[in-house]
Amino acid sequence: MTQRFLQRAVVFVCLMFSPLPCAHAVEHASVVIYGGTPAGIAAALAAGRSGDDVLLVEPYRRIGGLTTNGLSHTDFRTFEGLSGTYLELTRRVQTYYRDKYGEDSPQAQGNFRGTHAEPHVNQLLFEQMLSEAGNIRVLTRHRLVDVTVADESPRQVTEVIFEDADGKRVSVHGLIWIDATYEGDLMAAAGIEYRVGREARAEYGESLAPETADEQVQGYNFRPIMTQEPDNLVRPDAPEGYRREDYLPVIPLLEAGRFDSIFCRQTGGIYKAHRPTLPNGKYDVNDVSRGLVRLSLPDINNAWPDGDAAVRREIFAEHVRHNVGLLHFLQNDPAVPKKYQEESRTWGFCRDEFANTDHLPEQLYIREARRMVGQYIFTEKDTDVADGDSRTVLRTDAIAMGDYGPNCHGTDHDGPRFGGRHTGEFYKRVPPYQIRYGTIVPKECGNLLVPVACSASHVGFCALRLEPIWTSLGQAAGHAAHLALATQQPVQKVPIAELQRELHADGSSTIYVSDVLPGDDDYEAVQWWGTLGGLHGLHGPQARPGERGRNITGQYYEAFPGHAAELDEPLDDQLKQRWLKLAEENGLSTKPLAMAKTRGEFIRQAYAMLDRP
Template structure:
């Protein structure tokens, strides 16, 4: 694996490729999924991944190891492959029946270092993928197209220092220009898209613009709050109310590293915290609400990670928070130096506050004991003081794309529906629902309340292709800083969904390249590729475009059911009068933490008999999508009907 890594990582001082093929800026899961999808379709064409950071993976390798989804059936494609490889890693290292495998929760939970190793291995399987680290975009060069739009010709990047703050400091060498046929902006900020002149939004729309009940009454420039996702373990000292799990025993602190004072630490900054601690408004420092322990402000999330590690996050409902709304409002459009100031403020708040709680003599004993029970992990981020290098940028720019995902898209189309609104151009699935950690705050940093928070359930929802494409730049896909309202984006801003959007972007690029084979001119515009053609590729690769609870990618019927569902075939199952009523957004029984069994009323049930209602609706739909299908009248079950359709379907139009 180290040999493969050596081939992947090109030093900042090295010469760039004359033709970088497909250029992906941003090594997030969304960016990496796009790179892999594009690379596997054309092994002879280079795919160049560029990141301003020191390692790939985005938040998946920078502390967000407790991923945001609810039902395992919502994980397909690239992200499901990532989780399966992760589970296999722990099985090979510790044994298939080990506690580590159990704590990986089907491979969805891993230490950041393990996630990094798995992602590197996934890229190494494609010899045409090259990764350039520590390079920051400076400018993008475009040219006009025949239809009055533009296309990117090349992008220029400058090398930055090999430190956590390098992306925010002056360049350390000459800039390099990479040319490419297609480009992907996989950054959380949409920096490449903005440099290309793609229109974007920052902030929140007013309630009336898209008819969103969750939006504020009036528009504003507020951005969802950020914080670090810290990886911690028990020190074997102090006393924490957070319950010890089997994976944390023995909690002897053998892997614990001390919390150090961050640069710029000043105890006076944290003295106002004492009034809140002494006033009884918090019960403890560390908490685990899903594990039954509340009252704290560093959330040690359960389920626990393998090898006794915890993903620390911001927690709702306490006067002290890790996230800092309004402090980050400049981040989306700020220059590197200003981002560096915001970054440093979050380090001082998230890390410096814990150092203060552990070490300052003015801290009440019970809180100091609680704080000292936790430290960083010795085997995580060893080159960066055991801290992640990336701030958790939950929301920044959102491009104005060919389609806009809004609250209406994760809600039912009509009362009584168990499914979310049907999307005929769907290329991805999400199931987390809207989530915002706040956009404003009342009171002080250490005694106040966040405003602008969002939460609540939703049934699994589809995402249309137009959310990752722009009408302004023909050869650019933007799967992360995608096209959505603020409320809509709060339901898309999760790594499994971004990975699905990235995979769809990569497949769209591959199809556009195929249309241009044999031509000397620029490639086809990405918006010219039909969603149906993209879906065909995605389904063949095991990626879902509609949620189906009981037909996973491993089932031979998967592509047929996905095709039929994406044509509208599952809507009649939802609206069949014989279906038992199901409240919209109802989840299955809880497995652990925020993770649940499959959503009810979302099964295909291949062996179920066809009711008269479904048979009539499907027969009418078949006339549109499979007009030459034979023997439909003889089919008695859902599975048999769809198998007959699948064999005689019309091929998707590709141009």
């Protein structure tokens, strides 16, 4: 493999400095990323900051994926679960609002520790982060057209053709490729094995899976940014294809008082206006789980993952008609009961967001599409609690962690669109869990990583499909790409321990620790020791698996109990013996460690023994 990689590197250098007779432009980079999602941005930053030449290709107008397209109410459970690039973004958000509006301003005080920013602010900060790296180039509005794969062992992606909005094509050559799209478009075009739909319960023994397999994917909807501020409010016009009769079935439900309001905080309405709010009087609006009227349309989404551009445009347009047309109907149709119409007319899209797309996000919320069948398949069992413990099962090859739990807004719909119900919906409480490296690695292709359309069952994917988690997986993919280049090895042979060290040094967690956070002096040591298994068994099982801390507001909680390292605690004999055994198994000298008096002293001494570059 080393000789083959060197040969390809020579070809790459020749391409860099030799004119090619071709009908379109040519680009070259060591690491090429398709998809400017938060995961793609994290991958670009990880590789770029490590010194690699990076090209980030985005099919839409703006980078940032859903984080800059309406999903500003970030899906996480605890602040202690945020790390790496996503945590960096939140800190920049705090600085932005403080610098622009003042320390005591509502904007500085009301961004929920940087996790709730306006979409245009997230976009600005992501652009700044990429620009600061200096060696990351960005192409927007370029869609994948064709992929060339060399039939080697392992197979290699060698060239990808992209096309811009004007039909001009660019040929891109790279050494390592990362597919960070929500749909897994590059992965699929490269011939990587993948799945669309749900596995049968018996396949992986998942309690949340259906009895029989099918092709259903989780429902999509828009995440519009809305406001009640009159000076910034734009009421939507009727969308193309609007037909009044499509929305009349909602009238009997309104007349029967089946809704408390049109906009609600959690339940009882049609549009969920998430709390806490965003700065400047804005709301991230979403689907109401288990509601009588849903913004998500799972019954029409199954064709999206493998659909061509025309199919996706058709599905997108139907979502516009439903999501926007319904609001236009509620605000303007004389059949709507007065109290509901008056309330709905106090709401509108934000004039200062998404100006190029009629104030609606340019991307649908693609909760699930293709899923790679990779080296390791993440399933519901990866979120199971370890025997006799408060923690989930140990994954010593973890490259990321999550704290949200499997959740699905539905995969199909029974009954009428208004008044029926979604099926395939579930929400499960679990403790924080670890994610193995094999989840982002194909079985065969030696120079491709897939952090978003990653390797998971449908149920497992429903725990991974949150932007902070995808961002962590993207950050891991970027560092893995750098190591693959540095070691001249395929991505399947990246040294995991070295990858974990790079992630910890970059502030990205591979295990949840509630009291030692990124930036703390002991963070890297505790992450290392915890990922080896040292923190498992410190606390007994919780009364309920997945028990959370005190509720802060909405879906956000204080730290999960039973997940603290408690470094100042005395090192009792039983724990010392277990830790000494673990140290010995990992090639460390146990004699000096036997003198440690506290947990922190032991971990620091053990970490200091490592032979690190």
